[in-house]
Amino acid sequence: MSTIYVFSGLGVDKRVYNNINFGNLNIEFIDWIPPLENESLENYSYRICEKVTDEAPILIGLSFGGMLAVEISKIIKVKKLILIASAKNKFELPGIYRFFGKINLNKIVPNSLLKKQNRITNWFFGIQTNEEKRLLKDIFQDTDPHFLRWAINEILNWNNESTPENCFHIHGNKDRIIPGRNVKIDFVVKGGGHFMTLNKSKEIESILLALIN
Numbered sequence: 001m002s003t004i005y006v007f008s009g010l011g012v013d014k015r016v017y018n019n020i021n022f023g024n025l026n027i028e029f030i031d032w033i034p035p036l037e038n039e040s041l042e043n044y045s046y047r048i049c050e051k052v053t054d055e056a057p058i059l060i061g062l063s064f065g066g067m068l069a070v071e072i073s074k075i076i077k078v079k080k081l082i083l084i085a086s087a088k089n090k091f092e093l094p095g096i097y098r099f100f101g102k103i104n105l106n107k108i109v110p111n112s113l114l115k116k117q118n119r120i121t122n123w124f125f126g127i128q129t130n131e132e133k134r135l136l137k138d139i140f141q142d143t144d145p146h147f148l149r150w151a152i153n154e155i156l157n158w159n160n161e162s163t164p165e166n167c168f169h170i171h172g173n174k175d176r177i178i179p180g181r182n183v184k185i186d187f188v189v190k191g192g193g194h195f196m197t198l199n200k201s202k203e204i205e206s207i208l209l210a211l212i213n
Contacts, residue, residue, distance in 0.1 A: 170186070
């Protein structure tokens with residue numbers, strides 16, 4: 001059986017998959033590595049790709065981790081690529097993100113604001129319970145500000161225009177970070193927001209197991 005390499009979202013770890021039961025699948029969660037100074041996502045992908053050793057891997061990527069998985073699929077041949085609440089190319093991201101990237105807005109926002117969890121971030125992420133609020137707060141606190149600033153810059157300036165092969169896209173129709181209106185979606189999760197691996201986990205688990213098996 002192919003090894004399934006799982007990438008988390010922007011700066012977060014495998015806690016976002018806590019509510020998904022992968023059963024007996026051969027799962028390997030890939031931790032983020034520190035980016036080099038002024039490193040592009042493309043170059044970063046080559047370095048983290050060293051962790052993918054299976055000859056016919058399946059990649060699962062959530063949000064920014066999905067974008068990273070897309071870049072990895074351009075380097076090595078993958079059996080399947082499964083994206084969750086992510087984008088396959090720059091055209092599936094909101095156009096305002098590219099505008100922010102062009103004016104370097106992300107570079108003038110203080111770290112304290114980037115790492116702050118509040119009602120606005122809760123709304124954008126689709127947070128529904130106090131447990132999810134606590135987890136999002138912990139994620140923000142645990143995320144290295146240098147990594148966070150680098151990752152946001154790479155999202156806003158992502159140049160990929162191609163759509164990967166063997167790609168399956170799971171997306172919530174209530175996602176406010178990457179709204180589904182510009183996304184070619186294979187599996188729509190009704191009521192799913194950007195945090196849906198936690199609060200819509202059973203629907204996502206069912207889709208993942210069907211795709212993998």
